[in-house]
Amino acid sequence: METLPAAYTALVERLKELAVLRSCASLLSWDEQTHLPPHGAEHRANQLSLLAGLCHDRATDPAIGDLLAQLDDVQALGGHAAPVAANVREARRNYERSTRLPRRLVEELSRVCTLSQQAWVEARHESNFAKFQPWLTQMIDLKREEADALGSSTGVRYDALLDDYEPGATVAQIQGAFSPLRETLVELVSAIRSSGVQPDISILERHYPTDRQKSLSLDAARMIGFDFQAGRLDIAAHPFCSSIGPGDCRMTTRYNEYHFSGSLFGTLHESGHGIYEQGLSTADFGLGTGEACSLGIHESQSRMWENLVGRSLAFWEFFYPQTQSAFPDALGNVSLQQFHQVINDVRPSWIRVEADEVTYNLHIMLRFEIEQALISGALSVADVPGAWNDAFSRYFGMTPPNDALGCLQDVHWGAGLIGYFPTYSLGNMYASQFFEKANADLGDLNEQFRRGEFHPLREWLKTNIHSHGKRYHAPQLVEVVTGQPLSSEPLLRHLRGKFGQLYRL
Amino acid sequence: METLPAAYTALVERLKELAVLRSCASLLSWDEQTHLPPHGAEHRANQLSLLAGLCHDRATDPAIGDLLAQLDDVQALGGHAAPVAANVREARRNYERSTRLPRRLVEELSRVCTLSQQAWVEARHESNFAKFQPWLTQMIDLKREEADALGSSTGVRYDALLDDYEPGATVAQIQGAFSPLRETLVELVSAIRSSGVQPDISILERHYPTDRQKSLSLDAARMIGFDFQAGRLDIAAHPFCSSIGPGDCRMTTRYNEYHFSGSLFGTLHESGHGIYEQGLSTADFGLGTGEACSLGIHESQSRMWENLVGRSLAFWEFFYPQTQSAFPDALGNVSLQQFHQVINDVRPSWIRVEADEVTYNLHIMLRFEIEQALISGALSVADVPGAWNDAFSRYFGMTPPNDALGCLQDVHWGAGLIGYFPTYSLGNMYASQFFEKANADLGDLNEQFRRGEFHPLREWLKTNIHSHGKRYHAPQLVEVVTGQPLSSEPLLRHLRGKFGQLYRL
Structure with a gap:
């Protein structure tokens, strides 16, 4: 085996150290959800914020940029197995994403994220969208700014956000897979509801x-x-x-x-x-x-x-x-x-996290539709409750009685997780x-x-x-x-087969 | 209230950040003892070692030395309440202790500490002092070197180590308190043993x-x-x-x-x-x-x-x-x-951690005597088992049947914790x-x-x-x-009173 370039070895050392540091924050977060006494919350926030800052400094250290520049020609790594090239590609991807975001935007996103989630908790509790609306508006503005700073090879703004959760995926590709799914699912749900089978x-x-x-x-x-x-x-x-x-x-x-x-x-x-x-x-x-x-x-x-x-x-x-x-x-x-x-x-049912195997994906498609429109600018935040209820009625044939059971149910948007929902489907x-x-x-x-x-x-x-x-x-x-590109056919075959039998369709 | 000097404010910020970083390691250590799955041990060691390095770098950052130099004249802080002066004093103490230790010594101590504890676990298990002896020898040499690097205002080498756990305490002061205690405790134990009271x-x-x-x-x-x-x-x-x-x-x-x-x-x-x-x-x-x-x-x-x-x-x-x-x-x-x-x-009884209120302090005095002799050079590591058994017989009138129940019972020496035992008494x-x-x-x-x-x-x-x-x-x-310097009298009054009554002395 050919010797790996010194720059690669140096890069690996930095990446591993960064991962070890990040993993300290992972443990602190796990503990926050499982063991933290109530009065320890403020100190935990201080710990996590310090570690996040240290990780960000290391992730954007120009020395990583220099090492990556020396590894610019992936062909030079051709003598090595493809994983080496993949590691350089991923390191470059992370470095570029981190350095493209201005520090001001990162800090503002983190601040709005905390406050917006607090507002969301209250708004959902009271089923009062007006309380959440100004925060969601700020959040959508910031996410649009983030998307523009990151950029996207497709020119589609939403794709830049999606890329954080699902590298290489695009709206076009996902829509292609969702379209046949939606229609068949709506039909399947309707057939199940009229089957007369009502398990206890x-x-x-x-x-x-x-x-x-x-x-x-x-x-x-x-x-x-x-x-x-x-x-x-x-x-x-x-x-x-x-x-x-x-x-x-x-x-x-x-x-x-x-x-x-x-x-x-x-x-x-x-x-x-x-x-x-x-x-x-x-x-x-x-x-x-x-x-x-x-x-x-x-x-x-x-x-x-x-x-x-x-x-x-x-x-x-x-x-x-x-x-x-x-x-x-x-x-x-x-x-x-x-x-x-x-x-x-x-x-x-109204709530996504309680949905069954068949209706679950309809909940996702609805969110995918709305968040795309928010990011493209086709939908304004004030119109979200109306758009949600219209879509819900299209997908499920019923309208949520309030926003807590509708557009306020999920933590994601308030937490800045836009482009995340489609990954579930x-x-x-x-x-x-x-x-x-x-x-x-x-x-x-x-x-x-x-x-x-x-x-x-x-x-x-x-x-x-x-x-x-x-x-x-x-x-x-x-x-x-699988030898095939992503397709909704296997999922549909599974759902049709299993539920056709269970509901005698 | 007078405004605090800018150097003090800057120092406080650094010290607090360092404490937050150290506290991340504290949580990782707590989790290591309470929740860590067995296969996670190696990664946890990597995490703790990285954090220890980051903390050491920050604790010895020359910028702290510069700030302390600006705060050299504690009188300049005279306008402020004494706590400010105490905080500067402690910061200086920590900075000086950290910077006096050569990095080579710190790393060597850390390495020997890990290996020596592993050797101790085996040695204790087999009650085989010979297995532990070479490691304890290295450890004592390193601790003597550490003590000399740290230095001590009394000129007593052991005091430099003691100072890490009990700032400001000295062998002379502790011996002054221990001497009257020892004699009376030995008598009290003997009176209790001949009292005829034998609780079930x-x-x-x-x-x-x-x-x-x-x-x-x-x-x-x-x-x-x-x-x-x-x-x-x-x-x-x-x-x-x-x-x-x-x-x-x-x-x-x-x-x-x-x-x-x-x-x-x-x-x-x-x-x-x-x-x-x-x-x-x-x-x-x-x-x-x-x-x-x-x-x-x-x-x-x-x-x-x-x-x-x-x-x-x-x-x-x-x-x-x-x-x-x-x-x-x-x-x-x-x-x-x-x-x-x-x-x-x-x-x-043979084992310190299971000892009662009266005999406990005798276990400590024995260890204090032996570790002082090791650090001064009056006792060589090879002679520890003999010295232990002699002292045990002097204090308790009986001789441990083996080293596992004698000089191998405690984790402290193998872990480099020398000067720690007297703090218990x-x-x-x-x-x-x-x-x-x-x-x-x-x-x-x-x-x-x-x-x-x-x-x-x-x-x-x-x-x-x-x-x-x-x-x-x-x-x-x-x-x-209390208005009084440290004294063994209150402890003796408590023990004589309580056990005199319980054992009808």
């Missing part, structure tokens, strides 16, 4: 003691392959998964003793994220090849384990006996088929597309799940997706893995 | 369910004044208390369902540390006046709540009914007097001296404890000790608070 969902609201939910969640996570020698499961108000660094991945969930689904499916979802993080190359920590590909690919892993595996009949053929004996009072008289039907109940599409390919490569996965065998799928994901890190951007990765 | 200590080894121990520990900590809005109690193998920053103080304990005392007295002990940290000025975080005075003063707070309060009859007159009803099987037939007798059982002496003064100021404390009133003592400690931070060094503080 109160089964899931019986009494499920918390300690047994906890032990079942741990069993399920372990069973599908989350490694607890290299991670944990704790409790948080808003479940998430955060990788601190090699060998240390932290998931959270929440328990409600009168709601079965939250903790178990939440844990399967976060385990999907966690297994992805645990599948990344630890040797490449801090480099592009040791980092998750995109939010959409991340979500494909969580959705796959939660829905394609965790809500399948095959999974429960294996796992239901154990579940039933953990909750004899609640599930003793519930058959496997009944249980499988209720955990797959489909019905239009991309995740659903990637998940089905990967899953079809895994099925083709590994034989009948359901047959394996019925026997409690999840490691073949997990290993396939590790080899084909996790181990690449950011070597490919998501649009390329899906082609490398 | 198996009472404490009955079954005490963990969840009830936990809830009792939380109640006790809350009752004496630890604020859980600004802190936590978690589980760790080796209990400790770590203050992360204003509003965030973390204590740990451990539960053994067949050992009552560990968790409850451990929690009272750590609560003493925690209440001290919670009593420091949050506005002065990062400055001398917002920082604990010394390890000895810290230990005075933990020992006071654990022993002078927590093992008093008055405390249990209030708390025993609740404890008895938490453990009806174990304590239902045990009277208050019996219980009070067994939690105050005195008997010579200083803490016991300070505690009794402060407690006598609090009694004189507040009226009969026992009367208050009997009624469950602990806040007068807590407030007295906050006003007289906590709120000063490092404004005074410990030898001055004890004089300011």
